[in-house]
Amino acid sequence: MEEQKKILVLCGGKFAFKALQLLAYEKFLCGVGIGKGDDRIIDALEQESEENGMSFRSFPDKKSMSSMKEWIEEMQPDYIFSISFPFLITEDILAYGTEKFINFHPAQLPQYRGPMPIFEVLRNQEKETAVSVHFMNSKFDEGNIIFKDIVPIDTNDTYGKLTVKLSERMAHVVLNTANMVQYANKIPNTPQEKEKAYYFEKPDFSDTYIHWKRMSAQEITALINACNPWNIGADATFQGEQVKIIAASVRDEPHNGLAPGMIVSIAKDQSLNVASSDNKQIAIEIISTEEGIMTSKQLNTQKFLIGTQFN
Known part of the structure; x- marks a missing residue:
């Protein structure tokens, strides 16, 4: 043997x-x-x-x-x-x-x-x-x-x-x-x-940041999934505060020309529906802020208002 x-x-x-x-x-x-x-x-x-x-x-x-x-x-x-x-x-x-x-x-x-x-x-x-x-x-x-x-x-x-x-x-x-x-x-x-052949370096902040003005709804949710959990989520800015979006999905509904990153509505399930550059919406379900990691339902409703904007 x-x-x-x-x-x-x-x-x-x-x-x-x-x-x-x-x-x-x-x-x-x-x-x-x-x-x-x-x-x-x-x-x-x-x-x-x-x-x-x-x-x-x-x-x-x-x-x-x-x-x-x-x-x-x-x-x-x-x-x-x-x-x-x-x-x-x-x-x-x-x-x-x-x-x-x-x-x-x-x-x-x-x-x-x-x-x-x-x-x-x-x-x-x-x-x-x-x-x-x-x-x-x-x-x-x-x-x-x-x-x-x-x-x-x-x-x-x-x-x-x-x-x-x-x-x-x-x-x-x-x-x-x-x-x-x-x-x-x-x-x-x-x-x-x-x-x-292509060699990808280890991602940095520019790779994990959501660029609302030029990324489609699918690109944004793909980035969010790619950053969960190792980066806690995809990076974004909301009213000058650094936040991380941990879970979100695409809502195939038009927002009729609103600025990308703007909160369009708050759904019955309390998800934040945000405008994307391709006239679709991102339903944000879990987010990390200075107050902690929480579902959209738990967010400070005095801060995350319809018409306010992610940058």
């Missing part, structure tokens, strides 16, 4: 947990390395690794990466899997072995390279995304593609919902890949299509 392959996993935290559990259950996992990460997550992973007799290392910053090469050579894994690991694996570490480093990227490649593709696919109103499995090289998300597993996006998916969905799918894709490398003599792969 062929000896079980040893797989070391580099990860960024909670998103990889389901994959780690499956690999450990199937006796593939020999060690875990985490980059950055919440202290509670790091402690939980370290404890889990110790209880299962696996090696564990934390890489809290780029400087700490200098010890990774020695650790890998000490462990002698057959493969190194990367799941949302935040730091670039340098050439001296990759020199451990050709086609031994495999990354699992939660989006289509090469169209959605970058650290937060889940935000980008939702903001761009994509109908599907993917788990892209590829060999690693010395640049982020640019190695040859091994295969892609397509994941549909539902219309009501938020960043949180899609992250959970991708984490669950990722676990099965990672295990399938482990089984493939266990038995395959050669792993088929193809170069990425350079003409389709």
